[in-house]
Amino acid sequence: MMETPNPSCAARAALDPDQLAAVTTDAPRALVLAGAGSGKTRVLTERIAYLIEECHASPSEIVAVTFTRKAAAEMRERLVKRIGNKAYGVTMGTMHALALVQLRRFGELLGLRPDNITVYSEWEESFLLREVAQEVGYFRGGKWKIPKREIDAAFGAYYASGAEPDESFAVYDLFRAFMARCRENNALTYGGLLTSFMLLLPQVVQYLGWRHVLVDEVQDLDRLQWGLLESMAAGLPATLFACGDIDQSLYSWRGAAPEYLVENADTFKVLRLERNYRSGRGIVEAANRLIGHNMARLPKTMKACREGYGLVVAQGMDSKAIANDVEAAIPATGLTYGLAVLARKHVLLQKVAEELDALGVPYLYVGRQAALTNTEEFRRFHAFLKLIVNPYDNFAFLLIREALGVTDDEYAALRGRAILEDRSHFQAWLDSKQREAVAEGGIASFYRYWAEDDLVDDACRVVFFNLHPEADAGEAESPLFDFVDAYCAGRPAHERTVSAYLEWLSTYDVQDEIPAADPDGPGVVTLATIHGAKGLEWPYVILAGCNEGILPSKRAVDAGDIEEERRLAYVAITRARDCLTLAVRPERSEKPGRDGKVHVYESPVSRFVGEAMGGDA
Structure with a gap:
């Protein structure tokens, strides 16, 4: 009698040796350094399946934390295909979404009405802060009593670490008044979701029932989020399976602490995924050369598993030239949702969008709905x-x-x-x-x-x-x-x-603006910032604005803070599967100034182009 194939055995047999070692590790604390295109989502999905099928964990004992809702949906879809309806028993979502669920469950312990919680957006928080500031005397006649940057820094520190400003700080009274107003309104700010969850967690940890915590994109966690994870792992207690890549950390400007991985790597069993299944050899090698210039990283060298068509450096590529290249590429390749134009900032994308409109080329501009x-x-x-x-x-x-x-x-x-x-x-x-x-x-x-x-x-x-x-x-x-x-x-x-x-x-x-790929969909081109493109991929990518002052930004150059800008370029490059164009805007331009005179602007080729190409651009 012929035996029925075991789907779980077949799935794990398809893993490469490094992926298999990560999926089956028995380490209570594992850090998987997963390079771009190394099959990280597959490893996370297979790890959950392994815990259920081989370690006999209940789906309700597993929580998977993702960086975006889109990533959670993709993982859920893969898991359903892998293990069926058991996948719906696994808790899965972003850290903020998980916090909101638990606050709706146990919020009365913090004095909240759990069924009626409102979450304020950044705009709403800013509006309410000014209203409160007017009432307590911190905002008069359109001016702040203390510098707004100090207020923003205090709130930012609170959201990133959970530490309230000291009573000696000038912003203390305003901070307390604002938080009191939120409580009065039975509301939380977006950042306050996590600080509230931090306060709630010690009181409810015994009721959560989680025994295995899996976390994606750990390089972009801030200190508060790491504190939540460590509290869960210790308090539940639970195993901690952390996946990420310090080379792809992009959010230090909002509190992310990629250095946490370097500081605490010795507390984890470190496993590396270094095979790149996404990009062609030329793209992978360029990415390796580029990121090798960073010092704050855990060393890793990606190895290409496919050839692809490589990359080119294109000079003199203003917005019109990029739009013309896009128009020419569509019939030549037949791509649908397979071509992306990425940029450091929206201002470049807006100009490309205007040129595509003039050519009648349909596109999806990621970020317009967010605006x-x-x-x-x-x-x-x-x-x-x-x-x-x-x-x-x-x-x-x-x-x-x-x-x-x-x-x-x-x-x-x-x-x-x-x-x-x-x-x-x-x-x-x-x-x-x-x-x-x-x-x-x-x-x-x-x-x-x-x-x-x-x-x-x-x-x-x-x-x-x-x-x-x-x-x-x-x-x-x-x-x-x-x-x-x-x-x-x-x-x-x-x-x-x-x-x-x-x-x-x-x-x-x-x-959330990005639909699933649809051959009959309305758009054939994606426009996105590099931050908005994180975790995504396309057959053909054009990276616009590869100039000094754009990528890297002038602010980063002036501050001597280049490494995160280099990580941005690295992420952009590794979004491409087959083709990559590093588009350099004209290095010299003349524009009329407010004084009526014509001014000459110099914008040399980005240093990142030379680093990626292994020499002078």
């Missing part, structure tokens, strides 16, 4: 939805009170009544409207009849037409509708509710 989410119109509109979920959010009511026709005097009276009745400003307003017997169809009636489990696309339109009664229901268009409809497309009804949508939005990431 929409930080507009005042977007945030004010969503405040209406947030009050459905969290009626205690006084800040959300502040954002919409003018749209509701609440005057300054009425607002002051509402705040006074809310204090006396121990209610929120919104609840006091809604109660006053109910007492006035507001006619059906008004926004007050909307809040009486709509709930957090109603469909968000319908709720958005009801809010819109209450605010714009003159609009034609059949013709009204809004970027807000496009954004919400894009979220709802293809999702089941239980994921299209107001509460589900707002929870998704609270941890929104720029890569």
Whole structure:
């Protein structure tokens, strides 16, 4: 009788020796240094399968932390194909998403109303901070009492390490007042999700049931996130399987601590994945030469497993020239979602986009929707939805009170009544409207009849037409509708509710804009910043702006801080599978200045081009 093949054995047999050693390690603390294109996601997926199939771990005992929601979705999809429905029992998501789930479970231990938590975006946090600063005297006449950079530094340090500013700091009173206002509103800032989780964790660790913690992209964790991981590993207790590559660390500007890996490497069993299955030999060798100039790293040399077409350095490539190359490449290669133009900053991508528009070339610009989410119109509109979920959010009511026709005097009276009745400003307003017997169809009636489990696309339109009664229901268009409809497309009804949508939005990431590859899709070219392209790959990549002052940036050059800029270039180069063009803008240009004179600008070839090519560019 013929034996049925064992899929788990077949899957592990397909791993290379280094991947297999990582997947099957029995080390309680393992650090997998996974180079670009080395099969990191495959190793993480197979590690989870190994824990379930060979180590007899329950799926509920495993948590996998990813850097983006897109990465979590990809890993989940692979795991479902590998082990079936057991994959849905594994806890998986970004650190912020996991924190929000636990705060919704146990938030009352921190004085929160778990079912009604609001998460403030960066724009909302900035708006509320100024409101609080005005009330406590830190902002007067359009000026800050103390330098804004000191305030930002204090909040940044808190989000990166969990350390509150000392009482002796000038910003201390403002910090405490802002945090008190968030508690009053039953709200958290995006960064506050993790500091709150840090406070919560010691009280709930025994209830989590996790025995195996797997973490992706550990080079981009900050000190607070490392502290959370170490607390989980020690308190659960749990094994810690950390994957990452210090050569791809890009986020020190927001607190990432890649040096943690160097400082603590001796506390892990270190395994290396050095075979590159993604890029052609010429691209891999150029990447090795480039990153070899960095000093703050754990040494690793990638080895190419395929040939590919290599790379070229193209001089004089302004935005128009790049767009022309893109247009020529599409029919020549037949690529769909297979060509990407990457750049250090959006300003270069915007110029390329304008040229592609002129040529009629369709493209997907990663970051345009993210820009929409930080507009005042977007945030004010969503405040209406947030009050459905969290009626205690006084800040959300502040954002919409003018749209509701609440005057300054009425607002002051509402705040006074809310204090006396121990209610929120919104609840006091809604109660006053109910007492006035507001006619059906008004926004007050909307809040009486709509709930957090109603469909968000319908709720958005009801809010819109209450605010714009003159609009034609059949013709009204809004970027807000496009954004919400894009979220709802293809999702089941239980994921299209107001509460589900707002929870998704609270941890929104720029890569959420990128659809799955679709041969019949509307775009054939991707435009993205290097940060937005992290973890992705394309057959053909054009890296725009390979000039001094652009990549590396002038700020980094002036500060003598080149290594992260070099890592940026390394990440960009390793996004390419077959073809890579290092596009150098004209090194000399003339532009009219404000003084009416023509000024000459010098922009030499980036030093990174010479380093990657092994000599002078």
